[in-house]
Amino acid sequence: MTQTAVFRSILPHEPIPSEDQHGYLYIQGAFCPKQQRRYGGEHQQEEQEESYWTVETLQTALSRVFQHNFASFKFPVAAMQVQLLDTVAPFTKVRLIYKTPLQALHALVVIRQRKMTIQHLFQSIDLDEHLGSRPIQATLLTQQPQLPDTMAWTRSSPPKFRRLLLRPGESETLLQEEREATRFVFVSNLLQNEHDTDWDEPHWVAQAIRSAFAVDVEVFVNYKSLSKYCHLGFRSAEEAQHAIATHQGKQVQWKWADATGTEHLIASGMLFLDYAAITQRSRRRLVRGDGPGEPSRSECTSLTADVQIPGLVLIPDFVSPEEEAVLLAVLDGPHAPWAPAQNTPTDGGTIKRSVQHYGYVFDYRTADVLRDRSDSGADCPPMPAVNPGNKPLEDFLVDNVREGCGWEVVAGVIERVRRTKFIEEDDGERSYATINQLTVNRYAPGEGIGSHVDTPSAFGDGLISISLGSGIVMEFNCVQEETKGLRKQVFLPPRSLLLMSKEARYSWKHMIVSRMTDTINGEVVRRGTRISLTLRTALDTDGSPMACVESHSFPPCWGNPDLLSPLATPDCERNHVHAVYNAIATQWHHTRGKRGVLWPGATHFLQKLPPGSVVADVGCGDGKYFPAIWEAGSYVIGTDISLPLLETATSAASLSDEGVPESRRVSERRRHLRNRPAIAVADCMSVPLRAGSCDAAICIAVMHHLSNESRRRRCIEELTKVCI
Numbered sequence: 001m002t003q004t005a006v007f008r009s010i011l012p013h014e015p016i017p018s019e020d021q022h023g024y025l026y027i028q029g030a031f032c033p034k035q036q037r038r039y040g041g042e043h044q045q046e047e048q049e050e051s052y053w054t055v056e057t058l059q060t061a062l063s064r065v066f067q068h069n070f071a072s073f074k075f076p077v078a079a080m081q082v083q084l085l086d087t088v089a090p091f092t093k094v095r096l097i098y099k100t101p102l103q104a105l106h107a108l109v110v111i112r113q114r115k116m117t118i119q120h121l122f123q124s125i126d127l128d129e130h131l132g133s134r135p136i137q138a139t140l141l142t143q144q145p146q147l148p149d150t151m152a153w154t155r156s157s158p159p160k161f162r163r164l165l166l167r168p169g170e171s172e173t174l175l176q177e178e179r180e181a182t183r184f185v186f187v188s189n190l191l192q193n194e195h196d197t198d199w200d201e202p203h204w205v206a207q208a209i210r211s212a213f214a215v216d217v218e219v220f221v222n223y224k225s226l227s228k229y230c231h232l233g234f235r236s237a238e239e240a241q242h243a244i245a246t247h248q249g250k251q252v253q254w255k256w257a258d259a260t261g262t263e264h265l266i267a268s269g270m271l272f273l274d275y276a277a278i279t280q281r282s283r284r285r286l287v288r289g290d291g292p293g294e295p296s297r298s299e300c301t302s303l304t305a306d307v308q309i310p311g312l313v314l315i316p317d318f319v320s321p322e323e324e325a326v327l328l329a330v331l332d333g334p335h336a337p338w339a340p341a342q343n344t345p346t347d348g349g350t351i352k353r354s355v356q357h358y359g360y361v362f363d364y365r366t367a368d369v370l371r372d373r374s375d376s377g378a379d380c381p382p383m384p385a386v387n388p389g390n391k392p393l394e395d396f397l398v399d400n401v402r403e404g405c406g407w408e409v410v411a412g413v414i415e416r417v418r419r420t421k422f423i424e425e426d427d428g429e430r431s432y433a434t435i436n437q438l439t440v441n442r443y444a445p446g447e448g449i450g451s452h453v454d455t456p457s458a459f460g461d462g463l464i465s466i467s468l469g470s471g472i473v474m475e476f477n478c479v480q481e482e483t484k485g486l487r488k489q490v491f492l493p494p495r496s497l498l499l500m501s502k503e504a505r506y507s508w509k510h511m512i513v514s515r516m517t518d519t520i521n522g523e524v525v526r527r528g529t530r531i532s533l534t535l536r537t538a539l540d541t542d543g544s545p546m547a548c549v550e551s552h553s554f555p556p557c558w559g560n561p562d563l564l565s566p567l568a569t570p571d572c573e574r575n576h577v578h579a580v581y582n583a584i585a586t587q588w589h590h591t592r593g594k595r596g597v598l599w600p601g602a603t604h605f606l607q608k609l610p611p612g613s614v615v616a617d618v619g620c621g622d623g624k625y626f627p628a629i630w631e632a633g634s635y636v637i638g639t640d641i642s643l644p645l646l647e648t649a650t651s652a653a654s655l656s657d658e659g660v661p662e663s664r665r666v667s668e669r670r671r672h673l674r675n676r677p678a679i680a681v682a683d684c685m686s687v688p689l690r691a692g693s694c695d696a697a698i699c700i701a702v703m704h705h706l707s708n709e710s711r712r713r714r715c716i717e718e719l720t721k722v723c724i
C-alpha cells in the first residue's frame with residue numbers, strides 16, 4: 001500500500017468489490033486546530049498565533065482516535081492504518097485502512113449517522129483544541145478499476161426504470177424478448193415504511209439486500225422518497241431470471257446488525273419481483289467522471305439526461321456541420337452587427353464577451369429588454385426572417401447552405417427552433433413559436449457569463465441556446481429553498497441545442513465559468529471560441545409576448561432597416577456576383593471580353609469628350625472599353641471589385657492583337673497606354689479617386705449587379721463625385 005495507489009469512490013448502489021483485500025475510507029474535514037485568537041483588552045487588538053500542529057502531531061492524534069475502539073463515544077471500529085494525505089495545514093484529507101471492506105463500511109455508516117465532527121473525534125482523546133464543528137465527509141473507496149460502462153452510473157444520475165409490462169399497442173413477443181434480455185429487476189414490498197432514524201443509510205440497506213440476493217447486485221433505492229420498492233441490477237439476464245424464480249412470493253424478514261450489534265429491520269413481508277428496463281433517456285448517459293483518488297469530484301461530463309433538472313433538454317446535432325460553418329461565417333464575419341461595447345456594461349464593468357442582439361436589445365445594466373425600438377440604443381437589427389416561398393423549410397436551408405447565404409441560414413435555423421416540438425417530462429410536447437429575440441454571444445477562450453436567472457419579467461418560459469464552434473461546460477446552481485446550493489454541470493457540445501424551461505429556467509441559475517479549459521470525461525480540454533445563439537420570447541410589461549420584428553433585408557444592421565447601410569456588401573452580391581466573376585474571369589474574358597461589341601452610345605459619348613480627358617471606368621472588368629477611350633484621345637483609370645478580372649486587363653491576351661477586329665485594336669500611337677493601364681481593385685460604393693479628379697465617368701453593365709436601391713444610388717453618387 002503506497003500513497004500513489006489509485007482509488008475510486010464506491011457509490012451507494014454499487015457492490016463493494018469482494019476482491020478488495022482491505023477496506024478504504026476517505027475522510028475530509030479541517031483536521032487542524034483553528035488559529036487561536038485572543039483579543040487584547042480595551043483596544044480589541046487581535047493577536048494571532050501560528051498553528052503549531054505538524055504532520056507528526058496530527059498523525060499521532062488521528063492514529064489514537066481511529067486505531068482504538070472508543071466504546072464510550074460509539075466508534076468501535078479500529079483502523080489498521082491512518083494516512084494523512086496532505087502535508088501542509090489545514091490537513092483536510094485522510095485515508096483510513098481497515099482490515100475488511102465491511103469494517104470500513106461500518107465506520108462510514110457510524111461517521112455519517114452520528115454526524116461526527118472533528119471536534120467530536122478529538123474530544124475522545126481529551127484534546128482541548130478549537131476544532132471544526134462541521135460534519136466530517138466520509139466516502140468508501142476501492143482500489144478496483146472502473147466499473148464496466150454498463151454499470152458506471154454517475155452519482156447524480158442513477159438510471160430511471162420502467163416495468164416491463166404490456167402497453168396498449170405493443171407486441172407481446174417483443175415484450176417477452178425484452179424480459180428475457182434484461183438484467184434489471186423491480187422488487188416491491190421490500191423496504192420498511194416505518195423505519196428508525198438509523199435505517200436509511202444507503203450503503204447499509206444495500207448491503208442487507210446484497211446479502212439476500214447476490215453480493216454483486218447493484219441496488220437502486222430511492223432514498224429521498226423512501227418508497228417501498230427498489231430496483232436491482234444483476235450481472236446478467238440469467239441471474240435476474242434466477243432471482244425472480246427463487247424469490248417470488250417469498251416471505252422474508254431481513255435484519256441488519258450494525259457494528260455496535262444493534263439490529264435494524266430492512267424488510268418484512270412477501271416479496272414481489274418483476275422485470276424492469278432502463279429508460280431510453282438513461283441510456284444516453286455518459287460514464288462516470290470520478291477521477292482516480294479523488295472521491296466525489298464533480299466533473300463536467302454530464303448530458304442533461306444525467307443532471308435531471310426538470311425542464312432541461314439537450315438535443316445534440318441540432319444544426320448540421322455544414323449549417324454550422326455557414327452560421328459561423330456570418331455571425332462572426334465582417335458584417336456581423338456587434339453591439340457597441342458601451343451597450344454591454346454590467347455592475348462590475350463592461351462585459352468582456354461580444355454580443356449581438358436581434359429583435360430587441362437586452363440591456364445588461366437594467367437586466368431588462370428595451371421595448372421601444374425607437375429609443376436610441378434600442379434599434380438593434382430585426383430578427384432575420386425566412387422567405388422560403390413554396391419550398392419546405394429544410395429544402396430552403398439546404399439550398400442556402402449550398403449557396404453560402406448565411407443570413408438566410410440564420411433565419412432558417414430560428415424558424416426550425418420555433419417549429420421544434422420539444423418533449424418535456426410530464427407536459428408532453430411543447431414548442432416555442434413566440435420566439436422574437438436573439439442574442440448572439442461570442443466567448444473567446446477564458447470568457448464566460450456570470451451566474452444568473454434570465455429576468456422572468458423580461459423573457460417568457462423556454463430559453464434556448466445553440467452552441468457553435470467550441471463546446472463548453474455550463475453550470476447550474478439551484479436557488480430553490482429545499483435544494484439550494486445544489487450544483488450541476490452540463491457539457492454543451494458544438495451544434496447542440498439546450499432548452500431551459502420550467503424548473504430549469506426559473507429555479508436554477510446558469511453560468512459559464514471564465515476559464516481556458518473544461519474537464520470533459522476526465523480529460524482537460526482547451527476551449528476554443530464559442531458562438532451561442534440564445535433565443536427567447538421577450539415580454540411586454542403586461543407579460544404578453546412582444547411583437548416579432550423581423551426583416552428579409554440582409555445583412556442585418558443597427559438603425560432603421562429601411563436605411564440599410566449601402567456600404568455593407570449583401571451576401572447575395574458577394575456570393576452571386578463577386579464569387580462568380582472571380583471564378584469565371586479568364587473564360588469570360590476570352591469568350592466575350594475584348595472581342596465583344598461595345599455599346600454604341602458609350603463609344604459615342606467617349607468620342608465626344610475633349611482630347612486629354614481623364615475617364616473613370618468604374619466596374620471596368622477586363623478593360624473592354626479602354627481601347628475606345630485611348631483612341632478617343634483620353635486617359636482611363638479603371639476600377640473593379642474583382643482582382644481576377646482586372647488581371648485579365650493586363651494579361652498577355654489583352655496585350656496581343658491576335659483575333660481582335662481592326663476597329664478594336666489600339667493604334668501604334670496609343671500602344672504605350674495599353675501596356676500599363678491604370679487600374680485599381682475597388683468597391684463601386686467607395687471609389688478611391690479624389691472628388692473632381694476626373695472629367696468623365698463610365699459605369700457599364702454594373703448597376704444591375706447592385707441588389708438594392710440604396711446601393712445603386714450610392715454608386716451613382718460616387719460616379720458624380722469623381723467628376724465634380
Ligand SMILES: O=C(O)CCC(=O)C(=O)O
Nearest residue numbers: 439441449454465532534
Ligand atoms: O451562451 C449561452 O449559451 C447562454 C447565454 C445566456 O445565458 C444569456 O445570454 O442569458
Ligand SMILES: [Fe+2]
Nearest residue numbers: 452453454510
Ligand atoms: Fe441566460
